[in-house]
Amino acid sequence: MRATCIACLLLSACARPVLAQHAEASFFAIDTIVAVDETVDVNGNNSTGVLFDAVVSTDFGGGFQAIVRPFVLRQSSGEWNRQIWIAQVRYERSGPVGLRVDAGLIPSPVGLNNLTLRPPFNPTIAQPSSLFSVLPPLEPRGMRATLLGALYAYGVQTTVSGERWDARAAVVDHSPLRTRRVFAQTNPPRFPNVVFGGGITPIVGVRVGASITAGGWQQEGETAFASEDRAATIATVETEISFRHTRILGEWIRDVIQTTTGDRVASGWYVTGQQTLSPRWFVAGRVERIASPAVLFPPADVSTPVVIDQRLQGVEETIGYRITPDITLRASHRARRSFGLPGFDHTFATSVVWWRRWM
Numbered sequence: 001m002r003a004t005c006i007a008c009l010l011l012s013a014c015a016r017p018v019l020a021q022h023a024e025a026s027f028f029a030i031d032t033i034v035a036v037d038e039t040v041d042v043n044g045n046n047s048t049g050v051l052f053d054a055v056v057s058t059d060f061g062g063g064f065q066a067i068v069r070p071f072v073l074r075q076s077s078g079e080w081n082r083q084i085w086i087a088q089v090r091y092e093r094s095g096p097v098g099l100r101v102d103a104g105l106i107p108s109p110v111g112l113n114n115l116t117l118r119p120p121f122n123p124t125i126a127q128p129s130s131l132f133s134v135l136p137p138l139e140p141r142g143m144r145a146t147l148l149g150a151l152y153a154y155g156v157q158t159t160v161s162g163e164r165w166d167a168r169a170a171v172v173d174h175s176p177l178r179t180r181r182v183f184a185q186t187n188p189p190r191f192p193n194v195v196f197g198g199g200i201t202p203i204v205g206v207r208v209g210a211s212i213t214a215g216g217w218q219q220e221g222e223t224a225f226a227s228e229d230r231a232a233t234i235a236t237v238e239t240e241i242s243f244r245h246t247r248i249l250g251e252w253i254r255d256v257i258q259t260t261t262g263d264r265v266a267s268g269w270y271v272t273g274q275q276t277l278s279p280r281w282f283v284a285g286r287v288e289r290i291a292s293p294a295v296l297f298p299p300a301d302v303s304t305p306v307v308i309d310q311r312l313q314g315v316e317e318t319i320g321y322r323i324t325p326d327i328t329l330r331a332s333h334r335a336r337r338s339f340g341l342p343g344f345d346h347t348f349a350t351s352v353v354w355w356r357r358w359m
Helices: 001-013
Strands: 029-040 046-061 062-072 079-091 099-107 153-161 165-172 191-201 206-218 232-243 244-258 260-278 281-296 306-322 326-339 344-359
Touching: 206 244
Parallel strands: none
Antiparallel strands: 029 046, 029 344, 046 062, 062 079, 079 099, 099 153, 153 165, 165 191, 191 206, 206 232, 232 244, 244 260, 260 281, 281 306, 306 326, 326 344
């Protein structure tokens, strides 16, 4: 915490007026992010997270681009995660009906919260729990899943859009319930998953969208009880509302997951809001809920597994200050009750984010 405070004071000393930033077309473009956050709980336990993130794009002309996004993340556990989030070729064509085709290691076609993984696009410090929180066991000694994880997917996505609507279809190489990583010693099996989605924009500042994803998530023989391949269906509904200096994001997710003991349903939602108070100051918050069954071994005198409904609840409040157009400070409080726990855990965090577009 002391190091974070010193960094904040030094950055404040060189503050300059916040100016408007304009994105201009470039043959070769790079933008970089460095984020450092410090988290402490009520017992005094602290952890430090560090993120180095970059997006590099090249325009070949004729509507073709190449985009690569590597990142390095130091997690709160102290483990370093080095990955490539995007490595793709994109084709875009403008007109009354716009067309975009992405192929390679593509951005996630599922879920609104996957689009807020970069700190400048996330008004709070923490990410929604649906991305990283592991669900309770859906079957005894079974594979664990997330409600909707961070998706590093190889695939192809086609998007078409008009003035007030958009639609997309994609094929990816694994389920959003289990994260695969480009650089990892072990990964879940590959399964083709098909995604269909779209949205409407009835008025400026309001969009409502939905998606459905279907495909395999667990392979035959992956566990002692997996006698065949298992599939899952993920449905999402999302909304974005912007008016004056207020922005609200919300998403609802429902998973229907095949297991050896029948289909299990997990669902959750979150709402994130941000209010700009002045050119430098803003406040933000998030409320989130997840409900999922926990399937446990039956007692000796019972033949069927025991199913217990469990819930995760969380809330986060954040205040932010933009020192310059490139540097943002945040401080937040988060209360979170994980699956199966009786009470809430409280943590306090500070964050410094530096974001620069170089060309």
